[in-house]
Amino acid sequence: MRDFIETINSRVVVYDGGMGATLEQFDLSSEDYGGLPGKCHEALVLHRPDVIKGVHESMLEAGADVVETDTFQGSRLKLDEWGLGDHTVEINTRAAQIGREAAGEERFVAGSIGPTGMLPASDDPTLGNISFGKLVEVFTEQARGLIEGGADLIIIETAQDILEVKAAVLGAREAFKETGRTLPIQTSVSLLPQGGKMLLGTDIQAVLTTLSALDVQVIGLNCSTGPGDMRDAIRFLGEHSSVPVHCIPNAGLPIQGPGGETIFPEQPDPLASMLQEFVERYGVTIVGGCCGTTPDHIRAIAERVKGREAPPRPKDAWAAHLSSMMTATPLEQEPRPAMVGERVNSQGSRKAKELLLADDYDGLVQVAEDQVEGGAHLLDVCVALTERQDEADQMREVVKRISLTQPAPIQIDSTEPEVIKTALEQIPGRAIVNSINLEAGRAKADTVIPLARAHGAALIALTIDEEGMAKTADRKVEVAKRIREIACDEHGLDPEVLIFDVLTFTLTTGDEEWRPSAIETIEGIRRVKAELPGVKTSLGVSNVSFGVSPPARAVLNSVFLHHAVDAGL
Structure with missing residues (x-):
């Protein structure tokens, strides 16, 4: 009987390569995509399941232990863009079934959940205009289909916004409750090649703090860059993550071909050699390929690392940390103690109370910034007012603005569970x-x-x-x-x-x-x-x-x- 956690705790595991790059080998027509304008790969699950199964089989023949379902854009929010939103559960269920048919009973199917295109932690009036609760619903629906189709684990990948990852994790767990089946959760973020941070500025220390606190089973990186640009972050995860680490890079940074096409230039052997180094030097347990990687890349990777003993993980090396959207902060400072700034507090600061009554959120952010510059490691936020009845709404607004601008983690100061819930759903870290x-x-x-x-x-x-x-x-x-x-x-x-x-x-x-x-x-x-x-x-x-x-x-x-x-x- 296959057991994913037991397997990754015992040996190095190889994932498949890029779905898009492999599909380029097929001469697919608009009819194969259900008559849709453009290429919605998820539509192939319904109209050309044989093609998707063929992609999976080519990866398995190359040496992959795990295939990812053809559901990267399988959330209702993304499928709605193609008029397929009402087929969300059907597409995800069928995709997992196709993966299972290809993988058999000895190898694994990872249910792929990609980003929705929204950035809930941002202040963008369009991309940030979605509630945490709505995102949880969206991810619950997708995960339910993947579970019902027979996936062995859920992989939340190519994440741009750490708050969306939190919503996806909670959504997957809600699906576990609904289906009565609990799967491992693998979380994978993408870092920009310049600076090594997520799109909204989250560094790798904050990534590890936030995701390990959610008790996920695997943490790592995929997409955005080739393995070379991932080195520093992978080294950090290898040294500090108490759960297995994965690295699933692109075949290098994309370049434009002579016909305007996108080309991923990294050849199989150099990519495989670097991933072998990551396994040997940094303790990476799971390796594979993302955009631009083909069965040839996976074959080269498998030849170098497949079957190697899984490296030991450090025990709780990063447990006692908090995080903002930007970075992580140790709970135990050296020298002690950690200092909590308490000026964004309507109960203890007349200025904060006046700013809240005036809806002067920029003024409150300035108070927070002054405290950080004065040495505060953490920021206490209390917005309760006898003069107002919108504590939850004000809490959401204040913590969102502080999260976008301040590196210090937030301390939610409220006696009301609903206000606490609102804050937790808005704080990325x-x-x-x-x-x-x-x-x-x-x-x-x-x-x-x-x-x-x-x-x-x-x-x-x-x-x-x-x-x-x-x-x-x-x-x-x-x-x-x-x-x-x-x-x-x-x-x-x-x-x-x-x-x-x-x-x-x-x-x-x-x-x-x-x-x-x-x-x-x-x-x-x-x-x-x-x-x-x-x-x-x-x-x-x-x-x-x-x-x-x-x-x-x-x-x-x-x-x-x-x-x-x-x-x-």
Whole structure:
């Protein structure tokens, strides 16, 4: 019985080559495409399945272990452009069936999901004008057809916008629920040849952070360039990805032929030699070809790498990171601690409140930028206002604009699950959700934790339960252990991204009860770190000195911060 995960964990696997380049060998007419003007390759699934099967068979004969379905443009959004949207499930199902007929029971069929042409993270009035929820629906429909047709895995490929990849992953998982069949997910992004970033500026560190947080099974690169331009990114993935890495390049950068045709110039042997090097030097597990690669390219690749033992992967080498759309940020800074900018916060900043009331989003972006320039590693965003009832809409607008302009990851600060969901669906990277507690029992936590988990977000938890705020170190640890059990043991959240705020209380109340509170907080940090391995801690440090004169406040904050960091903050 074939098992894709078992196979890639044991040996190097070879994918097929480019569908388009191989189809050029066939003398296809407009009738073969169902009378459509132009070449919609997905239409061949319905009108010339023999041709598609022949392409698959030529790749398998050349040595491919995996064939990709002829569904790269198989989403409803793309098929609508050809008038085929109502055939979406049929085309994807039939494509997977054709792949299965060719591959038999020993080799694999990867259900191909390409980009929709939309860029949901962008501010383009046309390309960015689609909701995350709509994209999830589109990808769910396509994935359902691929699953029902017998695909062994889903490959989300040639991605230009990391937010669209997130939607595709969630869509595939929704299809798993609908069909009762769970498949491995392989995610593949395309980097521009100049600069090595995705189209909207996402670097490879952010790619790895965002995708590994989504618990996909394979991460890598395809299309856009030949293997040479992928080298630095592939080296990085090989060193840091805890899941298998793939490299599926074009046959070089395209050039224009004498007749105006597009030519991919890289010959089989040079391409295969470089992929062999990537396997040997960087631990790449899956190799194959994209645009311009033919069965000859696949044969040359297979001769060099097929059957080699799969390289070992580093264990969780990149777990404790967050990401913006642009880049990644370690949760554990050196020196500690990570600093959270809290000025884009309607509850703590009069300026932010005024800007929100005036719909001055450019002003809010400037506040965020000032904090990043001042040393903030993360940006807390809170837009709740008693004067307005559109918190979710404002949150969407603010986090979108910050994501497009600022390199710092976002901390979503809201008590409303629907607002948190809205933010998570708009943030391209790996965010922090701030926060959960057990003050009213666990109902809200049981809603928010799965949201964070589904989007790969980190989560702040306050040590508050039904008895109120935990004041002593013993109580802080007691509540933290209960939350960890719910979040990690029950919901599967990685402890590395569970962050406990053990609460800071003001020392100047005059109440004897609060006199030892700072010491209890410091001890709470120390014990949470010791008794709950892997978790992180956070603190609103300046709360300790509320009401103290400014000169004394600076001293008290510094002393408190020093001891908190020493305890493990």
